[in-house]
Amino acid sequence: MTDVVTRFAPSPTGFLHIGGARTALFNWLYARHHGGRFRLRIEDTDRARSTEQAIDAILDGLTWLGLDWDDDVVYHDAIFDGLTWLGLDWDDDVVYQSQRVQRHVAIAQQLLAEGKAYHCYCTPDELAVMREERMAAGEKTRYDRRWRDPAPDMTIPADVPPVVRFKAPMDGATVLDDRIQGSVRFENDQFDDIVILRGDGTPTYTLAVVVDDHDMGVTHVIRGADHLTNAFQHRFIFEALGWDVPVFGHVPLIHGADGAKLSKRHGALGVAAYRDMGYLAEAMRNYLLRLGWSHGDDEMVSTAQAIEWFDLDTIGRSAARFDLDKLNNVNGHYLRQADDARLVDLVAEHRGQTLDDDVKARLQRGMPGLKNRAKTLVELADNASFYLSERPIEMTPKAAALLNRDAASILSRVAAHLADNGDWSTEALETAVRDFAEREGIKLGAIAQPLRAALTGATVSPPVFEVMAALGRAETLARIEDAAD
Numbered sequence: 001m002t003d004v005v006t007r008f009a010p011s012p013t014g015f016l017h018i019g020g021a022r023t024a025l026f027n028w029l030y031a032r033h034h035g036g037r038f039r040l041r042i043e044d045t046d047r048a049r050s051t052e053q054a055i056d057a058i059l060d061g062l063t064w065l066g067l068d069w070d071d072d073v074v075y076h077d078a079i080f081d082g083l084t085w086l087g088l089d090w091d092d093d094v095v096y097q098s099q100r101v102q103r104h105v106a107i108a109q110q111l112l113a114e115g116k117a118y119h120c121y122c123t124p125d126e127l128a129v130m131r132e133e134r135m136a137a138g139e140k141t142r143y144d145r146r147w148r149d150p151a152p153d154m155t156i157p158a159d160v161p162p163v164v165r166f167k168a169p170m171d172g173a174t175v176l177d178d179r180i181q182g183s184v185r186f187e188n189d190q191f192d193d194i195v196i197l198r199g200d201g202t203p204t205y206t207l208a209v210v211v212d213d214h215d216m217g218v219t220h221v222i223r224g225a226d227h228l229t230n231a232f233q234h235r236f237i238f239e240a241l242g243w244d245v246p247v248f249g250h251v252p253l254i255h256g257a258d259g260a261k262l263s264k265r266h267g268a269l270g271v272a273a274y275r276d277m278g279y280l281a282e283a284m285r286n287y288l289l290r291l292g293w294s295h296g297d298d299e300m301v302s303t304a305q306a307i308e309w310f311d312l313d314t315i316g317r318s319a320a321r322f323d324l325d326k327l328n329n330v331n332g333h334y335l336r337q338a339d340d341a342r343l344v345d346l347v348a349e350h351r352g353q354t355l356d357d358d359v360k361a362r363l364q365r366g367m368p369g370l371k372n373r374a375k376t377l378v379e380l381a382d383n384a385s386f387y388l389s390e391r392p393i394e395m396t397p398k399a400a401a402l403l404n405r406d407a408a409s410i411l412s413r414v415a416a417h418l419a420d421n422g423d424w425s426t427e428a429l430e431t432a433v434r435d436f437a438e439r440e441g442i443k444l445g446a447i448a449q450p451l452r453a454a455l456t457g458a459t460v461s462p463p464v465f466e467v468m469a470a471l472g473r474a475e476t477l478a479r480i481e482d483a484a485d
Contacts, residue, residue, distance in 0.1 A: 004036025005217045008062070008069070009097075009209065011043045012054035015270025016061030018262065018322060019224060019254050022288040026251060027222045028067045029289070029310040039216050040069035041095040045208055050098070059094070061271035066281055066303075069094070095216060097208050104203035107211050107241065108164050108196050116240045117196060119162035120147040142192040164197035166207075168236055176231055179220075179249035179312040186232055194233055206230070210237045218246050222312070225250040249312045254291055255319045262322055278350065278376030279327070283334040287327045291320035300333055332375035340367040343380065350381040353388060363387045366470030369462030386456040387470065392482045399453035403483050407450035411484040413440070414447060415477050424473050430465040454483030 006027035010020050031038040042058070044050035062069075111117035122130075122143070131141040146154075148167060168191040176184045196207035203211075213221065213234075221231070228250045238245040254262045274284060286301055294316070295301065295309045335343070344364050348355050355363065366387050374380035386393060395403070403411075417436045421428065433451075437444045452464045455476065461467055468476045 003219070004031055004034040005039060005219045006031045006036065006222055007039040007041055007213065007216060007218050008067075009041040009043050009212075009223075010058050011046065011049075012051060012058060013046065013049040014054055015057045015272065017270060018288070020058075021061060021065060021271045021284075022254065022291055023223055023251060024062055024067050025065065025285060025288050026293070026310075026315070027220075028069075029306055030220060030222060030312065031070075032307045033310045036219075037070035038067070039095065039218065041097060041212055041216065043205065043209070044096060044098045045101070045203065045205060047098065057270060057272060064275050064281055065271065065285060095212065097212060100208070100212060100215075101203060103215070104208045104211050105197065105201065108203060108207060111166065111196070111237075111240060112164060114240075115167075117164050117166050118148055118193075120165045120193075120195075121157050121160045121162045122147065123157075123160055140190065145193055148193060161199035163195045163199050165193040166196045166233075166237060166240070168193050168233065174232055174235070176228075176235065176248060178228070178231070179247055180252075180315050181225065181228060181250050181317060184228065186229075191232060191236075196237075206233055207237065210234050210241075210243075213246060214238070214241070214243045220247045220249065222249045222251065225252050249315070251315060252292055252317060252319045255321050257321050257323045259319075259321065278378035278380070279331050280334045280338065280377070283327070283331040286334070287330045291322065292316050292318075300330070328375040335371045335374055335377075335380065338371065340364050340371070343367055343371060343377075346377050347381045347384050350377050351385075351388065355388065359388060362470055362472060362475065365472075366462065366467065369466045369470070373462065383461075386458065386461065386467075389457070391475075391478055393457045393479065395453065395457045396459065398459045399457050402450045402453045402459065407453075408484045410440075410442065410447060411450055411454055411480050414451065415480040415484065419477060424469060426463075426465045426469040429468045433465070450483070451480070454480050 008020075008024040008027050010016065010024075016024075028038045030036075040062070042050075042055055044055070108117065112119075120143070127143065130144055134141045134144075143165070147162075148165070169188040171188060173185055173187045176186075178184055194206050195204050197203055221234075231248045231250070235245050235248075256262050271284070275281075282303060285303055285306070289301060289306055289310075290299065292315050293310070294314055295305075298305075301309070341364055344355070344360055344367060347363065348360075363384060366384070370380055370383050370387075374383055414433065414436055418429070418432055421432050423429075433447060434444060436442075437447055448464050449459070452461055452467070453459060455461075455464065455467050455471060471479070
């Protein structure tokens with residue numbers, strides 16, 4: 001196989017959404033699987049709608065995902081935190097389509113000189129009338145090609161800046177062998193002579209994407225199925241220029257769990273929003289991977305495994321369905337697998353706190369019991385709050401209700417019993433408290449519940465003896481004394 005080069009080419013008119021992130025991931029994985037290169041191109045030729053904020057959001061999302069791209073072409077000084085978070089490494093710098101306009105225009109002029117494109121002088125009003133007439137006749141509303149081979153009596157209007165249209169084939173049919181969709185056939189008379197240069201001399205997407213894909217050495221174009229018909233026009237231009245046509249693979253779109261087109265109510269947010277909601281990059285990669293791609297019955301697929309296994313042949317042709325509950329389950333799995341020290345740092349980041357060494361050590365000791373009960377970092381950070389709280393800790397109303405006079409007396413005696421305990425492990429603490437309960441003739445629950453309230457300020461927490469071990473001797477006894485006063 002020729003060295004594989006893939007690309008992700010978003011338009012910077014908004015955030016990096018779920019569908020775009022999956023497209024980037026598939027391109028990245030395909031390139032990495034074949035030892036090739038993954039390129040990033042910002043298609044910002046629509047200057048009116050393209051914004052620096054949107055560019056930064058795209059780069060931020062890709063960086064968080066960890067999708068790194070290759071090659072230095074045009075450098076953009078932006079935050080690459082998003083792709084990195086997702087774990088998708090890219091190859092060096094970014095291509096900005098708007099900085100290649102002269103190259104696009106030169107190719108349009110070449111096509112004109114070779115008779116493969118032509119000037120069209122139709123006004124917007126004429127095109128509107130044309131559309132209305134064709135609609136009334138039940139025909140496809142395409143341009144009637146009147147300037148493709150103008151009649152001798154047609155006069156070039158002096159006050160109409162012409163567009164440049166590409167001469168699409170008019171006879172026969174074209175078959176596109178798509179790596180995902182299979183063989184797709186269209187009759188050539190269904191295609192329009194598409195505009196490649198606007199009246200102001202600026203190139204359109206259709207021309208620019210072909211020129212840039214060629215110049216970047218792109219061998220495989222992997223993108224959403226909504227671009228499938230565009231692929232025919234792109235192929236015509238590639239062939240007209242005598243350039244190699246890349247392999248096309250059009251990925252089915254993502255729908256909501258109800259089968260409807262994905263929208264904000266289904267969770268169609270920017271990738272950065274999922275980071276803020278507490279999802280891990282590796283969980284997001286795994287979840288996006290499984291939206292349309294499969295490897296047997298494997299659900300949890302590490303990035304290393306994904307690179308090893310990924311190919312286009314196992315991408316389905318049906319729309320994938322976005323399911324937030326499933327994403328939560330996947331994220332919970334990766335939380336349980338995550339390094340405790342890393343989770344401590346992430347919890348501190350989500351809470352906006354700087355933790356001293358003692359508190360970090362306390363939280364890290366308690367992390368195994370916390371991460372097994374959470375599905376997002378936000379939930380984990382909320383559950384970890386009692387480890388980070390300064391004394392006296394805040395009590396929920398239910399917890400405060402448990403700390404009556406009798407409970408305070410019991411807690412004072414428990415603290416005295418534990419003060420001389422040499423072993424502060426979970427097992428030793430449980431043994432010591434059970435011994436105390438037996439000696440005092442008190443049920444263990446009558447001790448454990450007020451003890452939990454005193455230590456965590458809540459009635460629900462990880463096992464209380466794990467909490468005591470994580471807090472450490474001094475903090476545990478101090479919190480008990482606070483509650484007993």
